[in-house]
Each structure stands twice: as structure tokens, then as C-alpha cells.
Amino acid sequence: MAKKDYYEILGVSKSDTKDAIKKAYKKLALKYHPDKAPKNKKTEYEEKFKEMSEAYTVLTDDKKRSQYDSMGQDAFNQGYSQENFSREEDISNIFKDLFGNSFFGGSQGDSFRTTGDDLQYELIIDFKEAAFGCEKKIEIRKDILCDSCDGTGAKDKKLDTCDKCNGEGRITINRRTPFGIFRQVAICDKCNGEGKIPKQKCKHCDGRGVINKKQKLTVNIPQGIDNNQFLKIRGEGNAIKGGENGNLLLVIRVKPHKVFKRDGDDIYINFPISFSQAALGCKISIPTLSGDTKIKIASGTESNTVFRLKGEGVKNVNNYRTGDQFVNIKVETPKSLNRKQKKLFEELAKLEK
Ligand SMILES: [Zn+2]
Ligand SMILES: [Zn+2]
Incomplete structure (x- = not known):
């Protein structure tokens, strides 16, 4: 081209x-x-x-x-x-x-349907709750349909046909633009596309059809969700008169863990062993998300040797993949020696010569 x-x-x-x-x-x-x-x-x-x-x-x-x-x-x-x-x-x-x-003759069904606002809520969960999934009870303030008028906004639910659109819900506007006059179909602004208007406003919601109230909600947090990910909960946003509820967007914040660090689906930990454990070899018990597991440290293992525990990471939130756990061995040089330890090290030093 x-x-x-x-x-x-x-x-x-x-x-x-x-x-x-x-x-x-x-x-x-x-x-x-x-x-x-x-x-x-x-x-x-x-x-x-x-x-x-x-x-x-x-x-x-x-x-x-x-x-x-x-x-x-x-x-x-x-x-x-x-x-x-x-x-x-x-x-x-x-x-x-x-x-x-x-x-260009856009479809009428969808374009006239109104939707309530989406709401956003920040949810803080623990490290393991994110890794394994959990159920959380939250409380949010949102618009819900007014129960005294059933969301109609009308006192005693009594409605009249809208006189601006003759109950059609839409009006035709001629728009003058530099390229000519365009006929545009728009939602009737008097009845908001509903074709009906209240005879008298409902006093509880002032005709809005919705009232703002605190609501309790139980949400399921899927296994494997990660920090800063969004969870969209359909229909749990604001309600709106004559339309569909908006959605609730949960922003997930995961608290850091003392031992485990997470990167994607993988878990990382540092694990200290002593000088003599490294030199002689040993068996150690490593914490994983699913409990302790034993690994064998060969004699002569150096600091920053990394062990991979397959499948001990986090289940991916979108597929069936599971991450791994990486264990970074840190050999700790003894800092304060007692008399006996000092003596033994001195003897060791002599042998090294
Ligand atoms: Zn009402
Ligand atoms: Zn109207």
C-alpha cells in the first residue's frame, strides 16, 4: 500500500x-x-x-x-x-x-434505554483472601427504586401520558448544521423517554423514582484476584427511573503479606538458613499458601539459591493456570557468637589453613 x-x-x-x-x-x-x-x-x-x-x-x-x-x-x-x-x-x-x-438509523431499542450510574467501591482484602477467593459483606450508598411509588415517581403510581411526545418517549429534532438539516430522533426530555409523567410527584422520592440509601451486599471475590484489579458487579450500581441499574465496580486492594510476595500468579519468599545448615545440608520446612512443605537443602548450598515449588502459587483468576512458589535461600552469617561457638569457628579456621 x-x-x-x-x-x-x-x-x-x-x-x-x-x-x-x-x-x-x-x-x-x-x-x-x-x-x-x-x-x-x-x-x-x-x-x-x-x-x-x-x-x-x-x-x-x-x-x-x-x-x-x-x-x-x-x-x-x-x-x-x-x-x-x-x-x-x-x-x-x-x-x-x-x-x-x-x-444512521441506529437501533431504537438500545439507544433509548437509560441506565443508572455506575458506582465504584474500594474493597480491601487480605493476601490469602485474594489468593483463595472469599465472600465479603459490604455496605454501599446507592440509589434504589423508591418503594412507595414502585419507582414510577408518581404519587399512588398514577401516571398521565406525556403531552410533549404523545407517549412515544421520543421526539424528532431538526438540527441545522453546516452540511444541511438533519432530522435527529432524541429522547423526550419531559418524560425521559418513558412516555408517561406523574399526575402528582411522589413525596418520598420527589418524583425521581429512586431514593439514596445504604445497602448491604454480599460479594463473591474470585480466587486469584490481584491488587488493583476491578470486579464488575452487574446491576448493583444506581437504579434509575424507567431504566436499568448501573453496575458496581469493585476496586480490589490486597494487603501485603509479611512473608509472601506475589507477582502475577507466582509467590516469592526469602528463607533464612544458618551457616552450618548450608554447609552440612539439612531439611527445612517452608511455608506455602496451602501449608508447610519440606524441602531438602544439599550440603554446600549457597546464599540466593532459588527453589521452585511447582503449583504452589496462586490460581489464575481468568484461567486454570496455577503459579509456582519461588524460595530464595538466604544463608545467614552468624553475627554474635558465644564463647563455645567462637572456639569452634576458630578450630574450623585452623583446619581451613
Ligand atoms: Zn417515590
Ligand atoms: Zn415525553
């Missing part, structure tokens, strides 16, 4: 702002959207559309743009356009950004 000049493709200049680039792209996207192509020009339109969408993603991303400015297309030659870009999804996401959901 020939080298492409993203600026040229969008008809903008290097000094143009992000807004100007967006505008230029919008204009071209309307012109070359594959849905609008005449039959004999479908491929041509598609190619053009792909090209400019690629240019758009690069030039509206500050990091990518500066990479492109300094290195040109080479910066993205690693299959950027093929792999990361040509997917329909990306293009339709750009469109959602630019034009909103309902533009």
Missing part, C-alpha cells in the same frame, strides 16, 4: 486543531459513508471511508498524532490499519462519538 498522508486524506493542514479535523472528517464521512455509495462505487467508497476513518483516529489522538508527525506512517505500519482499524465496530464507535446513537 502506498504511503498515505493523513492530513491530505482529510484535507486539513498540520497546524489544524482537533476540532477542525473532526469537522473535516464529519463532512467527508457524510459524503463517503458506504451506505450512501452508488452501486457501482461501493468498494471505492468503502476504501475511502476506511482510509479517512483511519486518518481520523490517528489525528484526533494526541499521542498517535505526534507519533505520526515525527515518524509518518511507519509509526503504524505494524498492521495498524488492518488489525486495529478496519473493524466495523471502530467505525461505528467514531460515529456514535460524532453524531450520537440515533444518526
Whole structure:
């Protein structure tokens, strides 16, 4: 493929702002959207559309743009356009950004459904709770449906048909833009898309249909979760009138352990042995997550010798892999010797000569 000049493709200049680039792209996207192509020009339109969408993603991303400015297309030659870009999804996401959901005949079902806010909660758990999984009781403040109006927001649940949208829940707006007038379907702002409005507001929730309350919740923490990972609990976020609950995002913080250190699924520990144990060899009892296990230390073992205990790490949270435990032997040089020890070492020293 020939080298492409993203600026040229969008008809903008290097000094143009992000807004100007967006505008230029919008204009071209309307012109070359594959849905609008005449039959004999479908491929041509598609190619053009792909090209400019690629240019758009690069030039509206500050990091990518500066990479492109300094290195040109080479910066993205690693299959950027093929792999990361040509997917329909990306293009339709750009469109959602630019034009909103309902533009090119976006599906009506989904786009009109409202969703409550997602909530975030930080949950601190112990090292072993993370390694083995656990059940936690938490208390969060969130919007729940008002029980005195069943979430309708109406006193005695009595509702009228919305007069702004005639109960449709949506209204059509004519939007004037530099490229012409667009008809856009939008959610009715009077009834929030529900098509109904309360005869009288519910006093308990002031018509909101939800009240903010502390709620107790039991959550299952999966085995193998690690520090700073998120756990998404569907439907446990804020409720909203006439819509779906948001989600609850648990941010997991794992307390450090005195003995065990964790890196991914593997566990690391340092284990001290004495000078004579190292010289003579011995059997030692090593702590693992699942209990103590014995390992044999050969005579003459040096400090920083690492033993690997297969499968004694953490079960991966996403698959069936289990990590290992690495035991780093630290030979400790005796620091304060009693008289007898000193004498023995002196005799040893003589022999060494
Ligand atoms: Zn209420
Ligand atoms: Zn309405």
C-alpha cells in the first residue's frame, strides 16, 4: 500500500486543531459513508471511508498524532490499519462519538434505554483472601427504586401520558448544521423517554423514582484476584427511573503479606538458613499458601539459591493456570557468637589453613 498522508486524506493542514479535523472528517464521512455509495462505487467508497476513518483516529489522538508527525506512517505500519482499524465496530464507535446513537438509523431499542450510574467501591482484602477467593459483606450508598411509588415517581403510581411526545418517549429534532438539516430522533426530555409523567410527584422520592440509601451486599471475590484489579458487579450500581441499574465496580486492594510476595500468579519468599545448615545440608520446612512443605537443602548450598515449588502459587483468576512458589535461600552469617561457638569457628579456621 502506498504511503498515505493523513492530513491530505482529510484535507486539513498540520497546524489544524482537533476540532477542525473532526469537522473535516464529519463532512467527508457524510459524503463517503458506504451506505450512501452508488452501486457501482461501493468498494471505492468503502476504501475511502476506511482510509479517512483511519486518518481520523490517528489525528484526533494526541499521542498517535505526534507519533505520526515525527515518524509518518511507519509509526503504524505494524498492521495498524488492518488489525486495529478496519473493524466495523471502530467505525461505528467514531460515529456514535460524532453524531450520537440515533444518526444512521441506529437501533431504537438500545439507544433509548437509560441506565443508572455506575458506582465504584474500594474493597480491601487480605493476601490469602485474594489468593483463595472469599465472600465479603459490604455496605454501599446507592440509589434504589423508591418503594412507595414502585419507582414510577408518581404519587399512588398514577401516571398521565406525556403531552410533549404523545407517549412515544421520543421526539424528532431538526438540527441545522453546516452540511444541511438533519432530522435527529432524541429522547423526550419531559418524560425521559418513558412516555408517561406523574399526575402528582411522589413525596418520598420527589418524583425521581429512586431514593439514596445504604445497602448491604454480599460479594463473591474470585480466587486469584490481584491488587488493583476491578470486579464488575452487574446491576448493583444506581437504579434509575424507567431504566436499568448501573453496575458496581469493585476496586480490589490486597494487603501485603509479611512473608509472601506475589507477582502475577507466582509467590516469592526469602528463607533464612544458618551457616552450618548450608554447609552440612539439612531439611527445612517452608511455608506455602496451602501449608508447610519440606524441602531438602544439599550440603554446600549457597546464599540466593532459588527453589521452585511447582503449583504452589496462586490460581489464575481468568484461567486454570496455577503459579509456582519461588524460595530464595538466604544463608545467614552468624553475627554474635558465644564463647563455645567462637572456639569452634576458630578450630574450623585452623583446619581451613
Ligand atoms: Zn417515590
Ligand atoms: Zn415525553
